[in-house]
Amino acid sequence: MQPTPGDVHVNQPLTNISIAFLQNASNFVAARVFPNIPVSKQSDRYYTYDRGDFNRDEMQERAPATESAGGGYKLDNTPTYYAPVYAFHKDIPDQVRANADSMLNPDREATAFVTHKALIRREKLFAARYFQNGVWGTSIAGVASAPGAGQTLKWSDANSNPIEDIRAGKTAVLQSTGFEPNVLVIGRSVYDKLVDHPDIIDRIKYGQTAGAPAQANRETMARLFEVDRIEVSSAIENTAAEGAANAHGFIMGGNALLAYSTPAPGLMTPTAGYTFSWNGYLGAGPEGNRISTFRMEHLKSDRVEIEMAFDMRLVAADLGYFWNGIV
Secondary structure, three states: OOOOHHHOEEOHHHHHHHHHHHHHOOOOOOOOOOOEEEEOOOEEEOOEEOHHHHHOOOOOOOOOOOOOOOOOOOEEOOOEEEOOEEEEEEEEEHHHHHHOOOOOOHHHHHHHHHHHHHHHHHHHHHHHHHOOOOOOOEEEEEEOOOOOOOEEEOOOOOOOOHHHHHHHHHHHHHHHHOOOOOEEEEEHHHHHHHOOOHHHHHHHHHHOEOOEOOOOOHHHHHHHHOOOEEEEEOOEEEOOOOOOOOOEEEOOOOOEEEEOOOOOOOOOOOOOEEEEEEOOOOOOOOOOEEEEEEEEHHHOEEEEEEEEEEEEEEOOHHHEEEEEOOO
């Protein structure tokens, strides 16, 4: 016997716990890189503007009693989003609940478990959508030696120059769009190489004092690269089937993405990407997530289920600069 609609309850306290986990899971970057746009409809259109129309010099000197020079801009309303609903559940058998020690909270633990599954799914979707070769306006391949056109030395090579590479990426995007990238997204393996890179250590070593050695971190590297922030994905995934030996690895590969992410989303505000989260789904939070609890009588269990409805959209490919296999 399956639960009827009247048996299902969107559990607001558990949803709030889930939202807290989503916001505090610092290893995952999918929710932090690009703006999140809560939307009331599962699918709809959004607008993009032709930046070329904004960047053209068309102002003219005006003679007395004459019309001023004028113009306009093209508006594209064909882009669409669709926020599919992703779901996962954890059952709490009656026997487990009855036998749980007083310090255990099966509902809260089930909420943490299903939310973690949601975080992994969202991070993998981010990697598939944005962290791939050929997605962005420019893709540079990391090579072990003798880089040619469209290539650069891997940043794991001490002879490479990540500072110059990133500056060149920023200049290229700025020149072609008028917007300077403000966020660098890297996998943990890339971060581990950058913090020990001799060029970076050499730039910061003169600020060291006794008891405070020169140490690269996200903040110092952000200042060196002249970006607002560096987002490091340290999220891992076990790719082994249940029952097999665990096979853990980082979800993000040895890649890097430099992009412009607007701090203030708006109709006429360019950005490399948006996440559209369907908060119009009954009881959903601002990231399109909700926790439902209902009775599975035929299993003699209570079910805790998470649903997330969102769509990650590439809005402007020319606002991103990507390094593939950079370590």
